[in-house]
Amino acid sequence: MSRILVTGGTGYIGTHVLAALSEAGHHAIPLDNFSNSSPAAAERLREITPRIAPPVEIDMRDRLGLASLLAREKVDAVIHLAGLKAVGESVEQPLRYYDNNVRGTVTLLQALADANVTRFVFGSSATVYSPEGTTPSTEQSAVGPTSPYGRTKRLVEQILEDTAAADPRWRIAVLRYFNPAGAHSSGVIGEHPRGVPNNLMPYVCRVAAGQLSRLQIFGNDYPTPDGTGVRDYIHVCDLAEGHVAALGVLEGIPAGEVLTANLGTGRGVSVKELIETFERVNGIAIARETVSRRPGDVAVYCANPEFAQSRLGWKARRSLEDICRDAWRYAERSAREKWP
Numbered sequence: 001m002s003r004i005l006v007t008g009g010t011g012y013i014g015t016h017v018l019a020a021l022s023e024a025g026h027h028a029i030p031l032d033n034f035s036n037s038s039p040a041a042a043e044r045l046r047e048i049t050p051r052i053a054p055p056v057e058i059d060m061r062d063r064l065g066l067a068s069l070l071a072r073e074k075v076d077a078v079i080h081l082a083g084l085k086a087v088g089e090s091v092e093q094p095l096r097y098y099d100n101n102v103r104g105t106v107t108l109l110q111a112l113a114d115a116n117v118t119r120f121v122f123g124s125s126a127t128v129y130s131p132e133g134t135t136p137s138t139e140q141s142a143v144g145p146t147s148p149y150g151r152t153k154r155l156v157e158q159i160l161e162d163t164a165a166a167d168p169r170w171r172i173a174v175l176r177y178f179n180p181a182g183a184h185s186s187g188v189i190g191e192h193p194r195g196v197p198n199n200l201m202p203y204v205c206r207v208a209a210g211q212l213s214r215l216q217i218f219g220n221d222y223p224t225p226d227g228t229g230v231r232d233y234i235h236v237c238d239l240a241e242g243h244v245a246a247l248g249v250l251e252g253i254p255a256g257e258v259l260t261a262n263l264g265t266g267r268g269v270s271v272k273e274l275i276e277t278f279e280r281v282n283g284i285a286i287a288r289e290t291v292s293r294r295p296g297d298v299a300v301y302c303a304n305p306e307f308a309q310s311r312l313g314w315k316a317r318r319s320l321e322d323i324c325r326d327a328w329r330y331a332e333r334s335a336r337e338k339w340p
Ligand code: NAD
Pocket: 007, 008, 009, 010, 011, 012, 013, 014, 031, 032, 033, 034, 035, 036, 037, 038, 058, 059, 060, 061, 080, 081, 082, 083, 084, 085, 100, 104, 123, 124, 125, 126, 177, 178, 179, 180
């Protein structure tokens, strides 16, 4: 059993990583500043998986706070998920994104190096790939993020590459997520965006719950089989298990190198197919209309997941049906029980 610090541990992906770590027999310690989450979800999870520590409230830009945590808690490795993630907001507030995501990570790495905690897994994004690159994306596809958010992700990847090259103590894995969706099958944790959701699945769930009147499909004239955008939706529990797999291979990464792997399924799903699957498995009609394309969207974003399979021994196991069923189980329950 290892003791794993999870930054952003009370967020959407973080809570699912806590669950996966616990299932794999690790002791997880969530850290968060609660800027986009609350301790409540992690506390609900703790009721069913008591091995998870209570969330620690620290901002990752607070080096003294991190140092004091690392002085009192033994930490074997860190899974770094803390960050701001809204593309549109990052265009309006780039300095806030660079400050939080880039400066925050630099501060975290400094505190970790001081405490000799040098096992590190970073939650990056497929958004680092250039929209002009090959799809399905392999880890060798051209990078070229198109938003300040995406650039913070790529900058952190480069900082990690430089850090590993300069200091042989580090063992670092970078995981590039495609489109995480769904929720833990217990229904106690899931995606809970504040305000009107930007992403497709949480929007579909709000329409299903009667909280929003209809879904807007952003464009049906893409060069895809049914004209709507195609993405690689990965069940968040599969994604979370990918982090456990990455922890398992960290020691084998040669000094000076960073292991970079896509976490996706390799299967492209259109907006239309996702809505129809959601309707079928949950027995709920989703009111929708087609509007023009959303600026900045691409037709197809899909992973080549072969490297993760061969190097991490990990593969997404859950289906689109599972994603739709689990997303709705959580959304319905959180709306009914008015979870914060
Ligand atoms: P989330 O907002 O639910 O979780 C991020 C957590 O980080 C939040 O709980 C937030 O309060 C915390 N946080 C933000 N700044 C912090 C700081 N300075 N100090 C401490 N905590 C801080 O988002 P998520 O979907 O769980 O995403 C987790 C990570 O995965 C992010 O880094 C995100 O960029 C990345 N990612 C997410 C997606 C996605 O679709 N959800 C896709 C690709 C990559």
